[in-house]
Amino acid sequence: MSLREREEQLRLAIDAAEVGLWDVDVATNTLYWPARVKAMFGISPEADATLDDFVACLHPVDAPEVLRAFAAAQDPAIRTVYDVEYRTIGKEDGIVRWVAAKGRGIFDDAGQCIRAIGTAIDITLRKQAEAVQNATQRRLDLLNRIEHATRPLVDALDVMQTTAQLLGEHLGATRCAYADVEPDNDRFTIRSDWARPGVPSSAGVYSLDLFGSQARVNLRNGRHLVVHDVDRELGDDDGGSMFNAIGIKAIVCAGLVKGGRLVAMMAIHQSVPRQWSEEDLRVITEVVERCWTHIERVRDAAMLREQDRRKDEFLVTLAHELRNPIAPMLYAIALMKREQDPSRLARRIDVIERQAAHMVRLVDDLLDVSRINRGLVELKRELIDIAPLLVQAVEAATPALEGSRHRLTLQLPGMTAPVNADPARLVQVVTNLLNNAAKYTPDEGDIRLSSWVEGSLVVIELEDNGLGIPPEDQVRLFDLFTQLPHTGQKAHGGLGIGLSLVKSLVEMHDGRVTVRSGGLNQGSTFRIELPLAVSLAARQTVTQAAAAGNCGRVLIVEDNLDGLRTLMELLQSNGHTVLGVPDGPAALRVAGEWQPDLALLDLGLPLMDGYEVAARLRSDLGLKDTRIVALTGWGTEQDRAKTTAAGFHAHLTKPVAPERLLQLIDDLLRPRDADPHSRTSPTVVGLDAGRA
Template sequence: MPEPLRQQIDALAGRGTELFRQLVESVRDYGIFALTPEGTIATWNSGAERIKGYTADEAIGRHFSMFYPAGAVARGWPAEELRRATLDGRFEDEGFRVRKDGSTFWANVVISPILDDHGELIGFSKVTRDLTERRESERLLEESERNQRLLVESVRDHAMFLLDAGGLVRTWNAGCDRVFELSANDVVGKHVGNLYTDSDVARGVPRNELASAAAARVHHADGQRRKGASGAFPAEVTTASLTNREGALTGFVLVVRDLTHHDRVVSLEAESKRVHEFIAMLSHELRNPLAPIRNAVTLLQRVSSEPTLKRSTDIIDRQLTNLTRIVDDLLDVSRITGGSIHIARQQVNIVEVVNASISSTRQLAQSRHHRVSASFTDEPLIVLGDGARLTQVFVSLLTNASKYTLDGGEVVVSARDGDGLATVKVTDNGIGMGDELLRRAFDPLVQGERALARTDGGLGIGLTLVKSIVELHGGTVAAASAGTGHGTTVTVTLPIVQSNGENVSTTGAPGSASVRVLVVDDNVDAAQVVANILELDGHEVSIAHDGPAALEKVRGGFPDLVILDIGLPMMTGHDVARQMRQMPGGADVRIVALSGYGQESDLQQSATAGIDNHFVKPVDAEVLSLYVASIAHQRNAGQT
């Protein structure tokens, strides 16, 4: 050892006692002080002053029990610490201690006996460390771990569990029990491969998925997993690797979701879409033959007065109306389930709508010898809504009332204003409804027992449509009955709006003016019957059976009106309309679609193609006649 260094060490050794005192005094992170054999404080360092709040003058000479809570002092714990330190040569403890200001802190305490050269006890050294922050951190960590554990245990829709680095299952939550239908006793301590199908185990899938998770940190997979003793289920599995600070693999966490319900929902959605598409196509295919039949019946009714023929055509007309309604109901089922029913809002007098509905169902009521009475307020009940859809509501209610009322029964309709609401009631003295049927009356495909044979058709969605349409108008609908055999009352309420002073519900008589019409339809019969009806009304009509032929006809001069089928050969009605609009004079012609396609998307496509109106087959001949007459009236008046 170099001489200068030896001299420095000897000098320090000579000052050892003083140097040690200064060293202890400079420590601020620990309270270090000496006690007499009885526990009286003999020394005090700066760390003790910082931690406990007492100065040396305040602490020296007092018993160290002043740092202990009252309960610990009462049970003699300070003296017990000194006793154990004397017996064992050292005593360490953790617990609450008291500061000068009365606050407590969590302390780690080490007490060691001090012996003289003869081994006699001359006092104790006491080292105190404030662990409050560490204990709070540990408490928060424990609480977080407990909360996470409780969270994982409470999850029931997903299986969440841990594996060790070798793939053995270490934890199992309640979701695991439900998803796998296996208990912790069946799985914990066993390899995760036990949760795979035999074929996947044979192909090494468990090993490969864990290896992928270890390499990429997270691995996603879909596949079959074991369920119960011998079953399996489609699963979505996320496997994440766990590592320590050094990056070494310590295990895996797995989250497993049972896709059985999800796959079923996807399958049902796909099936529902196919059903909707089928219904739309079926409705179109049914409407095409219904249109010429309807118009042919209208022609027969106009030109023949022979009693037997008239009775026959009336029968055909009634049954055709029923068949048309069934086709409309088919399409409305699709619209309801697809949420695609829309309304065109304008001011409508609900009294006139109800009156029109009574007129529309009068023939059915007369065939059953029903007495139909109406009681309306004298003032108009103006609502903001779609007149056609609201008419559909009350026609459906009146039709239902007739269907479920015996011959000679009574139907009463009333419309009143109350608290800003138009309240319409349709009451019959028919077969009524039991409690169970009342609860389900507005559900799709629900029907009561008929009082008569099922001769009217219908799909059991009338009240469902009523509810949907009324709610779209911001209204309510409710059914009430005193029970089977006591009749039924259906109440519709709709919010009333103030009239803007315009005539909102009348249709002026179009007069007897005539127009030139081009009918375009590949169905020869349908085109001919429409032409015949319009010719009887005095209009000049020509016919084309495909798009090119229609375009060729208008090149020689546009007619006033084009009635256009959409499903044409060679080019669609939409294409025909677009090309007509681009031709000289094409911007002024009125183009009307007459098609079996009647969904909202079909109407939107027609509007986009430049078509002014879209009628759905079979259109009522009277409606078509009035529409064409109104165009003629406007043309002659110079309004278009």
């Protein structure tokens, strides 16, 4: 075979292997690169290539080692083989490629390097495959470490902490945090986090809304929040300031959405901007999904253990509570058999009746719990003011309060506070709380029961200066069969089901109950929130009122309670829906939502006179169509001129004949269209306005 044929055969072999040849004339620093090698450096085939291009296109991370190896191959004292793998950044296209280069120096008789020759191969695809394989192996190794580290853990917080640490270390993150989200879908709590040494913890309570629209929308819809550069991607008003406040410049936050609600989040923080890779996101997603599953298993197991423990405690307590009344009953029966003295017989019967009544209460509470848990309790709702229910509860709890010589302060709403509720069940709820306060407050303690309207809610608060509740026990206070250790000497018996009943019944009324306490011996405050039923009351009477004639919603503002009550009854008897309040601030609180058709205002009101009430009904609430009538003891011509100038539609001087009042209201409402809502019967919405 001729030399030419051998050279052609070698060329074909090199082409088949996709190998590029390179040659450097050291004396002249002239570089020879064929098109294939130029392509590895992002240089077009027709463009010239120089050693400067070679150096400039080396990846900054790899350049020092490549140039050291290239120089060593040309050093007469070393003469190593040039064998390197490195990245290039394309001169014309900016693409990163991997190159495997081999070569050697050629030396003359004097030992000087005159040429450097070798080969170069594009190994980008191989490196990408290796990167995927390595990343997969690293991910599997991480998942395996997390599995082994968390498998023996029985506390959900420990699972979160361990997972956060291993994930944060794997990613080289600044901080990694787990958070539980409150039912309001906004407030979340970072109970603990992992962070690099010297980095402050982010533990605390936050509002999701503070972190901007991207965080809010993505997380609530089950999508990751991915921010590579907080300052560049988020403005201060859209979460940037909040992220910066806790030292975050880049973040990935993965949320868990269940039943359409965000329930938990895992966040990876970086204190400098970071371009999160697809592999980073893949690792975070898989770790977080496994973490959710494991945490739920741990919590379920902990719940079962807790239920078993509480069941055992309950059975012991139940046995104790049943034995306690049975013992005096047996003693009383034995004494009745021995004694024939009629004067002592009555005392024995009283003992048996008291202890039997105590047992009946225990059984009734147990049956209530069972029925509620099985969904068998049906509320018998009606529209009723909260005030008389609180009075009934106080009456029911009076024996317990008087037995311990407690001082009770009762403050009822300064306005009508209607609720759509089962009266008996709400009385049961408040009575239970009052009895608890009496039980866990030292003798001669102070107890305050108060109620008021707050926006669209009726609030009931019961405050005492009793034993208080440690912070760590407040979260489980409403759990079934819970009895706190520090209350043992004051408990006087009980199964630990009363507050669970309170919580269940309040929630059945679409409300909520909470507790707060400064700690042991610092008293407790229980707060119940129930929906105000003003709007419901208004809707209930439209149909019949429309049929009766020119009937509508009438707001009465009158500080004389007897006058208020009788006037409300008079208007109700004529088919109107009536809401009565004792002062201007109360009128403004309800008028915006209730939208009265007509307002009867006393002028000499406390806090805010009738003129100011009328002006604010117009300006603050925009009730431009509401007819306003002065009903006052002031009746001079000057008074009438003043109400006319203030925009009142009529001026009535007390006492006014009922027929005249009803006729005036009928005339004022006549031009107005019938309310389009459905009403079934005329209803008085206001009752007692203020009691203490």
